[in-house]
Amino acid sequence: MQTRRDAAILWLFLILPVGYMVAFVGYPVVYNLVMSVQDVTLGNLATWDRPFVGLGNYVELIANERFRLVVRNSVIFVTVNVVLQIAFGLAIALYFENRFPGARYMRGLFLAAWMLPPLVIGALWKWMYAADYGLINYVLESIGLSDGPIYWLSNPDIVLAAVIAANIWFGTPFIMLLLSAGIANIPRELYEAASLDGAGAIQRFRFVTLPMLKATLLAVACLATVYTMRAFDLIWALSQGGPIDASNVLPLYSYQLSFEQFRFGGGSAVATFSFVVVFIVALLYVRTIRHEKAM
Template sequence: MSSTDMPALSLPRSFRPGLTLGGLIDGRGFDTLLVMTALGYLAVFSAWPLVYNLIMSLQEVDLFSLASFDRPFVGLGNYRDVLGAPEMPQIFRNTAVFVAASVSLQLAIGFALALFFELRFPGASFLRGLFLAGWIMPPLVVGAIWSWILAGDFGVLNYALKSLGIIDENIFWLSDPARSLWSVIIANIWLGVPFNLILLSVGLAGIPEDLYEAAEMDGATRVQRFFTITLPLMRAQLGAVISLGTIFTLQQFDLFAGLTQGGPSNSSNVMQYWSWQLSFQEYQIGLGSVISVLMIGVVVGLAAIYVRSTRHEQVY
């Protein structure tokens, strides 16, 4: 029988695609409505702001032209101004240090805590819950708490260090150019460790105990079991933690607003806070949009690398 002689496939009416009022009333087509609603939400609140921000990065936009839409097209002029700004090298270096230090230390501390709580001692669940208390706080509140801890004159940290005899005079953590960026890094590590703890604990819970028992019977030490079993099987979780941690760290704004405001003398300024300064303090909205576009490009690139690497692992 040829393909032209085969009878056409007829689906029951209840399974035919389509979104009608009758289908919504009896439940058919509701999944289509949900998908369309989600796509509409993404188009209005995600896609259009990204496109609008890209358009503004190619225009001369200030406080007056923002409302009047009288915006001269400058092409890549804004990009040249941002990349050639005298403060750009320092702010870029600060951003790289902030991301690298925050993500690596969050990962190391979170992994160590996840392994520690896998020991299943009495009270482990309660202590793990205490770590999560800091994660649910808004970052601006965390910034206010750490501003009290790191205050130069009456801060808790200076008081503790003086009581232990480690320092003789107060250290002005937030106003010292050599320490201001690291002060924000410490606060961001404290904020991000619980997130790493959650994801890595889930990954560790998925490793079969039989593998550890078999390795222990073969004479493998705890360190050997970690490098031969735990790390290889945790590769996907570690990749997810690093990727998400980098993206979240690049979006971190509230801690800088609550602690240092990018100062002193840009010593703790980073790209995301600089974008806000250009847009809402200096009213050079076109230049601020350029930084947003560049950071979006970095985030999309990191996400693409992670997705490609995980797909490669699934195939091979």
């Protein structure tokens, strides 16, 4: 009886997470994939009587110049964010490894920015970017770096850079937290041995910190890529992808196709494209974590 009871409990705890994954992850993914090969509009959204178009939505997207611009923006947005967030996060994590009064409290205060909702961060940065009364223009004019207001969010040439800067500010504390955990796991004896051998700070960083953080950096890069690929709230609050799609990225474009133009098939195709990219990066992350545990 005890064995049967234990087996029943094990099956129960197995069925619950599997059922959750099927209902809240598997079904939406499959449903989105099915929609991406159909011509779905407001007229047939509530029914299953939808014309099958195969890869038509994907072919239309690839031929669409706007989609190519959005992909280009997404590549730039993700690449610059991941590289600079890791660079800044690593620098800040190393700085807080130094023992000085208030270091722990300053690190906690630094994390407070990451705990705010993205919409709040977007509203804050939109105020700072304001042309007439924004803090950034005021500072630039005060120190003589600007002769007049800069229209950060309405100039197509600089709006993407402005959005990237806000997202880097938002995401860096999280990266810093992850890298701080990795640095804390590096044996102090390695640094002491390197110091005894005459290695300076740069040499210790190059030959001790970076090699020991290799797996952690790869895992953090994968996580940062996944989170950045999903960016929506902050960009929507800042620029809504404009002007003229200069700051538009894949999640926003999928939303615009589905809920502004009511081209649900095209929106699902964009979402599927994003999902495939994120899924590949997630597989790389899982493989990295397994390799790190094996070591």
